[in-house]
Amino acid sequence: MFGFSPEQILNGEIPNKRRFVEQIKEAAALRPNINKQDLCDPCSNQSSIPNKL
Numbered sequence: 001m002f003g004f005s006p007e008q009i010l011n012g013e014i015p016n017k018r019r020f021v022e023q024i025k026e027a028a029a030l031r032p033n034i035n036k037q038d039l040c041d042p043c044s045n046q047s048s049i050p051n052k053l
Helices: 006-010 021-036
Strands: none
16 A cells, blocks of 8 residues: 555545655665664674675
8 A cells, every 4th residue: 555554545545656765765875874883892893794705
């Protein structure tokens, strides 16, 4: 129902699958920086993370 509740649909709201496209794009762009914040102790020290083989 593209983010609408069943009640909203029954009350005449028209589903729009592009309703959250811009918000999703913005969140995806911000996510890498957010994920790097507040790392736990082992992850905050990049030298303790093994390199992929």
